[in-house]
Amino acid sequence: MKIYSRPKREDWGNIIKRPVQDFAAIRKTVAPILDKVREEGDQALRYFSQKFDGSSPENLLVSEAEFEAAEKAVEAPLREAIALAQENIAKFHAAQKTEPVEIETTAGVVCSRKSVAIERVGLYVPGGTAPLFSTVLMLAVPANLAGCKEIVLCTPPNKDGEIHPAILFAAKLAGVKKVVNAGGAQAVAAMAYGTENVPSVDKIFGPGNQYVTAAKQIVSQTGEAAIDMPAGPSEVLVYADETCVPAFVAADLLSQAEHGHDSQVVLLTNTEEVATGILEETYRQLEELPRKDMAEGALSNSRTVILDKSVAMDFSNAYAPEHLILAVENAEQVADQVINAGSVFIGNYTPESAGDYASGTNHTLPTNGFARTFGGVSLDSFVKKITFQRISESGLKKLGPSVEIMAEAEELFAHKNAVTLRLEYLKGKK
Numbered sequence: 554m555k556i557y558s559r560p561k562r563e564d565w566g567n568i569i570k571r572p573v574q575d576f577a578a579i580r581k582t583v584a585p586i587l588d589k590v591r592e593e594g595d596q597a598l599r600y601f602s603q604k605f606d607g608s609s610p611e612n613l614l615v616s617e618a619e620f621e622a623a624e625k626a627v628e629a630p631l632r633e634a635i636a637l638a639q640e641n642i643a644k645f646h647a648a649q650k651t652e653p654v655e656i657e658t659t660a661g662v663v664c665s666r667k668s669v670a671i672e673r674v675g676l677y678v679p680g681g682t683a684p685l686f687s688t689v690l691m692l693a694v695p696a697n698l699a700g701c702k703e704i705v706l707c708t709p710p711n712k713d714g715e716i717h718p719a720i721l722f723a724a725k726l727a728g729v730k731k732v733v734n735a736g737g738a739q740a741v742a743a744m745a746y747g748t749e750n751v752p753s754v755d756k757i758f759g760p761g762n763q764y765v766t767a768a769k770q771i772v773s774q775t776g777e778a779a780i781d782m783p784a785g786p787s788e789v790l791v792y793a794d795e796t797c798v799p800a801f802v803a804a805d806l807l808s809q810a811e812h813g814h815d816s817q818v819v820l821l822t823n824t825e826e827v828a829t830g831i832l833e834e835t836y837r838q839l840e841e842l843p844r845k846d847m848a849e850g851a852l853s854n855s856r857t858v859i860l861d862k863s864v865a866m867d868f869s870n871a872y873a874p875e876h877l878i879l880a881v882e883n884a885e886q887v888a889d890q891v892i893n894a895g896s897v898f899i900g901n902y903t904p905e906s907a908g909d910y911a912s913g914t915n916h917t918l919p920t921n922g923f924a925r926t927f928g929g930v931s932l933d934s935f936v937k938k939i940t941f942q943r944i945s946e947s948g949l950k951k952l953g954p955s956v957e958i959m960a961e962a963e964e965l966f967a968h969k970n971a972v973t974l975r976l977e978y979l980k981g982k983k
């Protein structure tokens with residue numbers, strides 16, 4: 554882990570750069586995959602599953618018998634844990650309903666806003682290096698709460714051509730009926746363009762590796778499907794001071810490092826002593842990890858930054874982490890200084906893993922600095938907010954003259970006329 558001791562502000566730009574490959578290079582790999590799926594449909598899905606996942610499932614759509622077998626294959630403690638997570642995610646997302654919004658802006662002029670579900674949505678659940686069944690809940694629970702009519706879920710098969718039973722169990726629990734046994738950029742293409750077995754959707758959601766994320770960005774650029782946000786390789790910034798527990802911080806850093814070689818973690822502290830204690834503990838814990846090679850790869854991309862407390866949060870906001878853990882004195886007050894972050898974990902007893910699985914917040918979050926402009930997935934991600942207005946005769950008499958003046962000033966006389974005609978008609982009615 555590279556250490557930067559009290560770097561000058563003008564050098565922060567280099568430190569906050571992620572270790573991701575440049576988009577142009579990934580695009581070169583991904584664009585032909587998208588084209589082949591567009592031209593050849595399911596045949597291309599099978600071809601790329603064989604190429605990248607080492608298996609090509611005969612049936613792309615999961616059958617009822619497979620759902621039932623999966624349910625039996627998941628042990629009771631895991632079923633119960635998934636059910637608790639689903640409950641908390643549903644509670645938090647249901648609380649995000651903001652309607653009704655209705656206000657009379659001028660007497661007789663009533664404006665309102667209504668959330669209407671996006672009809673057809675595609676959910677991507679990663680499965681390349683780990684079967685992320687928790688992601689099923691993070692996407693399917695809000696999709697159902699929002700009222701999306703058609704939900705399709707894609708996830709890559711393992712080497713035997715199968716989907717992990719917990720993914721199918723979570724999908725069934727969260728009310729998803731159409732699960733497609735295909736992942737990667739090819740699955741994103743299938744959801745954007747449609748194939749024989751995969752219906753095209755209006756919006757694609759979910760995290761994934763650099764290929765999945767690039768595929769989402771490309772299909773959204775061509776306007777064929779909207780996307781939630783770029784949610785690529787996981788990352789965390791832990792801001793820790795003398796009040797932290799070094800072993801907790803080390804575990805938190807490793808929890809995101811173990812997602813993959815291309816993940817990045819950042820330790821931000823105020824003194825060299827705190828940094829040394831945490832780093833020693835991190836490398837000690839690393840030795841015991843089953844996914845040591847993944848975490849080791851990520852740590853080689855990672856950074857330790859030592860800065861005075863007076864500027865530490867400026868650095869965190871410049872980095873805009875997917876996850877921000879505050880293991881510092883007065884963490885609540887420090888949290889008030891957050892401007893850019895996907896999700897924030899406050900205090901020594903709030904591990905980031907809790908948000909990954911079961912606290913209730915959504916773990917589908919912007920990475921690579923996109924937290925400067927995007928929030929994570931929420932109930933809002935699955936709806937369009939449509940506005941309505943209703944103007945009475947007396948309302949138009951009050952508001953109309955202002956509209957006429959403004960339309961004339963913009964030299965848009967048909968606009969003006971749409972009001973003038975009505976006002977004249979009302980005069981005639983008297």
Ligand SMILES: NC(=O)c1ccc[n+]([C@@H]2O[C@H](COP(=O)([O-])OP(=O)(O)OC[C@H]3O[C@@H](n4cnc5c(N)ncnc54)[C@H](O)[C@@H]3O)[C@@H](O)[C@H]2O)c1
Binds near residue numbers: 739761762765916919
């Ligand atoms: N930001 C978030 O909200 C969030 C949440 C969960 C997970 N994640 C991230 O999601 C990622 C999951 O990645 P994953 O790899 O485990 O699963 P994945 O399902 O995203 O990707 C696996 C697929 O990538 C494709 N692929 C593999 N090698 C390829 C190549 N050389 N060329 C083209 N395609 C290729 C294959 O089709 C494979 O099925 C991790 O980076 C993890 O950190 C992010």
Ligand SMILES: N[C@H](CO)Cc1c[nH]c[nH+]1
Binds near residue numbers: 787909917
């Ligand atoms: N940390 C990931 C988001 O970056 C989500 C996740 C799922 N399972 C474990 N972690």
Ligand SMILES: [Zn+2]
Binds near residue numbers: 787808809812909
């Ligand atoms: Zn995680």
